[in-house]
Structure formats: C-alpha cells, structure tokens
Amino acid sequence: MRHLLSTRDLTRDDAVAILDVAEDMADVSTREIKKLPALRGKTVVNLFFEDSTRTRISFEAAAKRLSADVINFAAKGSSVSKGESLKDTAQTLAAIGADAVVVRHGASGAPQVLATSGWIDAGVVNAGDGTHEHPTQALLDAFTIRRRFFGTDARGRDLAGLSVVIVGDVIHSRVARSNAWLLTTLGASVRLVAPPTLLPVGVNTWPVTVDYSLDDSLAKPADVVMMLRVQGERMNAAFFPNAREYSRLWGLDDARLAGLGEGTIVMHPGPMNRGLEISSGAADSARSTVLEQVSNGVSVRMAVLYLLLSGEREDLA
C-alpha cells in the first residue's frame, strides 16, 4: 500500500487484510507494554488544516505505539496563516524527512493532490478531506462492527449479510461516503436515511438504498444504526427548519432506541451533538459503540501506518 486516500480503492481482500492486522495491533493495546519497534526511525507528520481532537490524537497514539517519530502540524499558528501554499508546506515537510503524511484538509481532494503531484514522496493518509472521504474512520467502523458481531472469530471475515443504516447529514459527511463504499465492498448492505436536503446529488449512483423516514427504515431489519453528526459549521443554507424538528424526525431518541431489534448496535463517529442527532440515553447505552470506536481507531491506524511504511518503498507510479 503506497497511500490511503479513499475506501473506493480498496478491494475486499485489502480491507480484510487491514482489519486483520488491526486485530493484532489491538492485542498489543491490551499488554502492559503497549509498544512495538516496527517503525523505529520513521517520521510521521500529522498535517491538520482543520480542527480535530480524536483523529489527530488517534494517529499520534498509533504512530507512537509503533515507535515512529511524530510531528504535529496545525494550520492555526503556522505559516499557513501567513499565506503559505499547500505545496510549500508539503515541501517543507519533505525536507524535514517525513516518511508518511497524515493530512486533514477542508478542501476535498487535497490528499489526492499531495499524493500525486510529485511534491513529496512520502506516503499520504487521508484523515478527512472536505466533504469527500475519511477512510480510516470507515475502517475503524468496519473493525468495530466485525468485532461486535464475530468477537474472537473475526479474523479473515468480511461483513456479508449485515445491514447498516446510516442516518443524518449525509451531504456533508465524509464518514458516510467512506463507509458506503467500504461496507458494501465488505459485503454489508447499506441504507441511507436523511431528509432530501441532506442527501447529495448523485446519491443514486452510490451502492446504497435511500429512505427518507427514519421510522420506516428502522421498521426493517438493521444490525447497525450509524448516526452522523449534524455539521452545523458546514451549513450555510437552510437544510431543515429547526433543530427540534430534525431531532424529532431523524434523531435517535430514547423511544427509537427502545424499538431497536435485539443485538442492533448504535454507532457515532463523534463528536456527538447530544439531544440533536442522538439522545444521551442512546449514546450511553450498552448498544452504543462510541468509545469502542475511539479505541479501535488507534488499532486500525496502527495497521494502516504499518502497512504503509514497512517493506520496500514501491517506485513512484
């Protein structure tokens, strides 16, 4: 693996291989010494042009557990605020000797540009680009689902036969996009539920089905209910009348939680707007995997960094 830019590039076997390596990484996290020497001497740069808590910390923890050196870069307080371009920032990092660049950027496609422009020859991991993709989030979601449903028997398996409902702000959600591709690649069936204003144009070309009513959709069998964050910061138009109406029609409240089938799990990529898309009752219930998703995130990112940075570097394509 040279870069991880999109879950669309992953085949079923690639994805299962990443999840299997993540299982081994998760075993390490249960030990007293949570460290492996695999990436000793490698430098990982976290290049974050957008705010993030869990993704940046998660990548940092993952790189450090593999003994890599980590450089954190936040656009705030850097020369980017003086007007430095992505190219100059990237080349500065290359000059420092970065082996991998984990990039989050507000513009969709920025990681793709970094990976293909020839500015740097480091491996690029997309940690969220605009409203495009967030592949490691989808991988950790798939990992969490696989662990919840198959437990210790999870290795080597995909998600065939499971049905996943993704609810909410799909149009702004890179998590929804990455999950739609990855989960269907792994054999799960994906339903999107959202008001029509929060569905992107062209959703009919995605490998998913679409429902507009949450109650109708939850009346059908669902193994996983994934609630998306309502991304207020990206909403520059009236996508729904008001928060109360959104919550009543598309939020996972305590009544809908109680109506879920036995064994159905509730996921949320975080940060949660409690009371808007998810009630506190749902977020803190035994069905909720929110905290598991965070700890699994470290294992999955360790797997991605390991697969990206070990082995002979392939020639630039």
Add this chain to the structure above:
Amino acid sequence: MPERTVLQQADIARALTRISHEILESNRGADGLVLLGIPTRGVVLARRIAALTGEFSGSAIPAGSLDVTMYRDDLSRGRVRTPSPTEIPPGGIDGAVVVLVDDVLYSGRTIRAALDALGDIGRPRAVRLATLVDRGHRELPIRPDFVGKNLPSSQHERINVRLTETDGAEFVSIEGGEAA
C-alpha cells in the same frame, strides 16, 4: 533443481518425541514450562510437543504462539510482512521457563526478534530454544538447546519443512545447491 527428502514423517515424530523428553529432563518435570511457537510452523510444532510432554509427564505444558514480525530487523526490506496472532497461555510468562519453538534455525535473526518480543510481554525466568532443524550459518551469537536434526547445508540450498496441519504433507527436504 534436485529436491531430496532428509526427514520422513516417522523421523519428524521421533525427533519431536526426543525433544519432548529432553525438555522434561532438563527442567526436571513439566512445572513452570511454557512453550511458545514462532508462526507459522513453529506453532504447530509447539502444540505437538505440548501434547507429547503431556503424555509423558501427565501434566500438559501450556503452549501458545509468539509473533515476531514487528520486531524483525528487515521490515524495511522486501515485501510488507503481515503479522500473525500472538497467543500467550493464560498463566502468562512471568517467572516461567519459556521454550521457543521454531522449524528451522538459520541466521538466528528470528530468534533475536523473538527475544525482544518476549521482553515486551513479560519476564521469563529463563528462555530456551527448540528447533526441528538446525542448518547452521548463524549470524548472531544464538545457539539451540534442543535440536531435532542438525542439517549442515550450503547457503545456496533451501530447506523445506512441510507439516500436515499447515501443508497437508509431512517431510523435511533440501533443494538446489549445485552452485556450492
């Protein structure tokens, strides 16, 4: 490339039986022993030795596996290596006598990695090494305690170990080496 079989199924069984007796003898019984196989075939061998020692001493020695991939010194060369699971028996390894089990001992670098991996998991009282085949050409000061068969070989030759559980056949063969 001529391939010649050096150990048949019965020879492998005999070697493992002898190794099992030697392990029990050197430890004066099965107490405090833990067998850790190095994936892939070392794990199979460790399980077989555990079963044999159980037969001979009455109490089965716990057996597990120890993946050394992340501790190798050649990770940045060649293809990306995918790790295998590490399974430490429930009792852990602190204070135990750990016997590492591998199929072929060659440069000794895998065992060096295994010693590092062990250090991150616990602190055994002692570490021993059992190997089905010792083919020589050590590059590190490492020496086995229990050997199934010493097989002096040229570095141009290949040693193939095949076990029923992993390969559906059971033999050890030596291949190539006309350049030697």
